[in-house]
Amino acid sequence: MSDAMIRVSAEVRDRLAVIAESRGTSIRALVQEFAESTLTPEERRERAERAREYMAEHFGVRVTDEESAEMGRRIRQAFAGRHENAA
DSSP: OOOOOOOOOHHHHHHHHHHHHHTTSOHHHHHHHHHHHSOOHHHHHHHHHHHHHHHHHHHOOOOOHHHHHHHHHHHHHHHHHHHHHHO
8 A cells, every 4th residue: 555645724634633633543544434434426326226226125115216316305404404403
């Protein structure tokens, strides 16, 4: 594995340092954890398709693209509302 340098502002670096320290880890490990646990758009689409196939096979439920998009909108709205209420 070769190292790479990532440039961020001093504020971002300092925030990452605080987060890493609070978790008892390093910035390097924190960034690696983020990269390994965050899905790409393609990975999200693949998982959504597998979930649709599972629901169809095991529950007889077929979710359309439109229904899926609507569910996504509702979830985003719920999280946005939750975030606003926490502030």
